[in-house]
Amino acid sequence: MHVPDGFIDAPVSVATGVVAAGAVAVSLRGARRELDERTAPLAGLVAAFIFAVQMLNFPVAAGTSGHLLGGALAAILVGPYTGVLCVSVVLLMQGVLFADGGLTALGVNITDMALVTTVVAYGLFRAIVKLAPHRRRTVTVASFVAALISVPAAAVAFTVIYALGGTADVAIGKVFAAMVGVHVLIGIGEAAITALTVGAVVAVRPDLVYGARGVTARPLEIRSSPLAPAAPGAVARAEGPAAEPAAATSDTSDTSETSEALETSEPTGTPAPAAAPRRSARRVWWAGLAAALLCAGVVSFYASASPDGLEKVAHDKGIDQKAEDHAAKDSPLADYGVKDITDARLSGGLAGVIGVGATLAVGSGVFVVIRRRRATAESERG
Amino acid sequence: MGAGHAHKLYREGRSPVHALPPHCKIAAVFCFVLVVVSTPREAVWAFGAYAVLLAGVAVAARIPAGYVLRRLLIEIPFVAFAVLMPFIAEGPRVEALGMSLSESGLWSAWNILAKGTLGVAASVLLASTTELRALLLGLQRLRMPSLLVQIASFMIRYGDVISDEMRRMRIARQSRGFEARGVRHWGVLASSAGALFIRSYERGERVHLAMVSRGYTGTMPVIDDVTASRTQWMYAAALPLTALAVCLTGWMLP
């Protein structure tokens, strides 16, 4: 998705550069307000984390794999300001050191991937967290939806930038369809990984999830008071983090224990009553995800075999010579998402993919609603 | 990233290009790329001239052509796509309609290919003649906000440490017989990512403690600074100025 030099003309590159600089300046101020003098080490370490985690490969199927973009993850974990800073620094370093993303396109890349992704993801995340019941699962679901939408949102932002200053003669509609379509697919992977990662962090150090502050704290407090025997453990879990900054300096053993607990992916400290619905919900969620991915695969494969709606229209109107062109434009941009999906499938299966994406978005919405209802029912029962 | 890559990125040398102050080089490369991007795509010869200019810089920096080309190869999968896509993507219909009508498409592909490649080449030359540390000093000198420079320098310092942790976690997973083969293993991988985040964040907190213990109050003391003489600026400006001349000629010629 890193835009190279020459893709966007000079005036728009400069303009996006100004936008990016403004966004970074605002974020600098915001981050400093939140973290004061801790900004540099914390943001630096989180940037290093984003960089490292982009190298973590998530196998999809049959030898293909995807990896995280990290914008939504950063926004949820460390907040929008620090998130923008971290992703911007990662992009800057990738541009300067690895020539990944052009220097003149830095403004485009930052606006697109650091600003839009982060802001959209964080906004959505907060909205869902505010509206839905305050539970740990809400955080996971909210992360999923936030990440799912943030990636196509970046694609939309890119299309807007392209409409203003694109150098290639491709119809805006085509670019839009291609970019958004591809990125809906990428967004599914991004959403799954982001939700799982945030879920893993929430299970161990809920205080570190910026976006979930005040969400996770309440149930933990409630648990501690009524049950005398279970309480001390819960209190320690809930309150440990506050002491952590100081204790962490000497007790590295703590961290390793933490990570081992994480490896088993099921949080061990959860009281038994809460565990059962959680697990079944996870299963439902997994099943949904698997179904969505299956659909995406089948539909795009089918679509690649027979040109469908969009292609047909293009053919009839005699504009499909440009379709070839659009494929040439979007494929380099897609290389950061789910890799190795052959381009014939991509260009052929756009409509299918968009359809699946929409279905999934609606499905997630329904899922959220059901969850909320079930959660309220549960809280009424107990 | 970090050391592993950093060492491949930077090529030690004593050439005049290496000796130029980093901020001059960054400014020069940036202006050069900006000029390249502003060049009309029809001026094919101009892009040739830019390539010759960059080749000149590479020679002056004693960076072997093979090295630059190899770095280009790593960075240009998108170029391969740009070249191949119009011919293979749409199957038989390319032969039917493509060749006669794709002129503007070809121009676009050429435009992106040429400008993108020149941009990558210029960045590669910059990264291979400037040390990581110097790059950061250069950015600082170019008035990049100091907080941003600090974040970048922490990222570079700890990129390795964190990648190492990630590697160790992978080995720990494999040692327990786990191998990620598909989507159903994402949960475990994501837990690792989550653990990695926690470790990174906690390390950030410890680093902050260590900094505060040595008198950090929010601003980094200026330990090293880079300065450039007028002559050095002139040397550095040679590249973008020549390019500008080429570009202007490109606009004036029909």
Place this chain on the structure above:
Amino acid sequence: MTDPATTPPSLQVSGLAYAYPDGHQALFGVDLTVARGERVALLGPNGAGKTTLVLHLNGILTAGTGTVTVAGLPVAKAHLAEIRRRVGIVFQDPDDQLFMPSVREDVAFGPAAAGLRGAELEERVRRALERVGMAEFADRPPHHLSFGQRRRVAVATVLAMEPEILVLDEPSSNLDPASRRELADILRSLEVTVLMVTHDLPYALELCPRSVVLSGGVIAADGGTQELLCDEELMREHRLELPFGFDPRSVRVPVFPVR
């Protein structure tokens, strides 16, 4: 040699109690005096409050009750910068301590933050690195050094500030025997007050004539290191265990010169 009557002790902690914001109390009235030039080991089981105590020494944590004075200067907000210059803490993980891109810059960080510049700064850095035998590594990035080298550089970063007291958190952890000995040689050669937090009892015996045991948030014992290590009951009570086959009675402790 200085006159103990006129020189204030390097470190004086009295009645120090502290509870974390969450209510967990870690220190319950610690009294500790470390005279100038002394080398003292701070022993204690996990969770005894050792790290909490250390973080009070340079004002990262502020005492609930009680006082900490460093060479006569009380630890308080008003002169935190001076306190942090006087108290050099070497943290356990050198990767946390060495946060700058090169060894030289890292060692220069402390003095530069205190306002030192130019030739004076260079001289300070050179001297600190020479004292730990790392002068030729000045321009290397920290992550290219071995663990032992990194720990030595971490000591240098603190020495460069010319501290009144050097506080080491687990200095021997993760070191191979040779690096361990090299670090011991370096620490012995320094003419600075040392407070060493450690679980490594032989190391404490080797380097520190005096030890204090912190247990349950109070100083549970204070005396000659050899005496303490030989007191089996005390050791058991505070979960301090000697490594297999190590008999502190059999060790002839070198006589330390009094400074």
